[in-house]
Amino acid sequence: MNPIRQFAITMIMERPARKLDLAGHASQLQQSGEVLSKRLGSMMDSDRNRQVLSHIIGIERWSQSRLRVPLGSEFVNDEYDRYRPKRDTSWSDLKTQFHTTRAASVDLVGALQAADVDPATIIKHNNYGPLTIRGWLHYINMHANLESKRLK
Secondary structure (H helix, E strand, C coil): CCHHHHHHHHHHHHHHHCCCCHHHHHHHHHHHHHHHHHHHHCCCCCHHHHHHHHHHHHHHHHHHHHHCHHHCCCCCCCCHHHHCCCCCCCHHHHHHHHHHHHHHHHHHHHHHHHCCCCCCCEEEECCCEEEEHHHHHHHHHHHHHHHHHHCC
16 A cells, blocks of 8 residues: 555544544444434435435445454455445435444444454455554544535
8 A cells, every 4th residue: 555545544544543442432433323313313305315324324334344353254355335225215214224323333342342352453444454443433433424514
């Protein structure tokens, strides 16, 4: 990987992620999920909103699949598309799926803690290369927060 790109990934993903332990990441994911769920409750159904929210859900589910690898799941070098809800999923169902997906992320952090998995364990990201578990958790949160700005 290009050293400049690797430096940028370290500064954007890994450096902020190191400030929290796994419990801190779980708390941050739970809090930001509650904030976004509340915002979703007041937003109208639109093609754009369904597209953005299904993207957020798909990326988070795909990330969960990577984070299950240290717990014994097989690493699958796939894309996020198969984790994304179907295009015809209703706005109401998408909001529910976001809530359950985020709760599953928080539960997954608990499982990683219970298994005493080292948060510095490296798992490949398709675009960003090797990320630590903490980097992945920061990525999930950062991605959802950034993408949610596109919701109207």
